[in-house]
Amino acid sequence: MIRPLFSPEMLMKARTYAFYGSVLGLVLFCRWTSQPVSDDGGPSFGWAILIMIGAGWLLSQDWLERLLGRFNAPTRGEWRTARAARLRLLLPFPCMIVLLIWAGQTGWSLWTMADLPRFVGLVAVTLLLSALAIRNTLQIWRARVELRVSEAGVFAQAWRRTYSWDEIAFAVQPGGPRELRLVLTDAAAQAAGRSALLTAPLAPTGLFPNEALAALRAVQPDLPIEPWTSNGVVLPIRGATDLPDVSKVGTYG
Secondary structure, X not given: XXXXXXXXXXXXXXXXXXXXXXXXXXXXXXHHHHOOOXXXXXXXXXXXXXXXXXXXXXXXXXXXXXXXXXXXXOEOOEEEOOHHHHHHHHOXXXXXXXXXXXXXXXXXXXXHOOOHHHHHHHHHHHHHHHHHHHHHHHHHOOOOEEEEEEOOEEEEOOOOEXXXXXXXXXXXOOOOOOEEXXXXXXXXXXXXXXXXXXXXXXXXXOXXXXXXXXXXXXXXXXXXXXXXXXXXXXXXXXXXXXXXXXXXXXXXX
């Protein structure tokens, strides 16, 4: 069986390091830009960071996710981007407001001082961050299909395609990250030119792993559910007794 080159945990760590690297780069840029103007080292994000942490914690709570999901009109077998996941796109906005206020004041000072290199750099970075903020705002109103389970197979936004039931060897028992994990047959993996393990994050859907597996079983009752072990040994378990009632599976986001 083909194993993935990078595990989901490794990719998540890489994205986390890239994020913190970008934040560090922005802080250093702000310090360099503000040197001719003041000695404060750039904008102060203290209160904005506190708001981000508090809002992020609130949006991570299951009860709020389920509460927001009550306003949905769910489509059977289809889960769109959860409201909590879309609202998380607003988390950087407090810091963005602080940055824009500081950039306006600092930019005017640099313009009057005729410090064009710093002024041009500040304008470029501000426009880039503003474009990202506008993009996030537009995405809040777009609830794309994150997961679809039908007679044709399983579609996930992470895969950008539908895999038919004939291509799926088994589903992986829940454990670890909040994601749906499926394993392709060897023939399907080779035909797709990818690893056999498919992973799809479930947080954007509002579902939890057991609920996602129940949705799969509702359409394909004979789908095997087996454990996935780190050493590659798979012990088949044809029955799953820990799945929730299929009739209670809904959309929370």
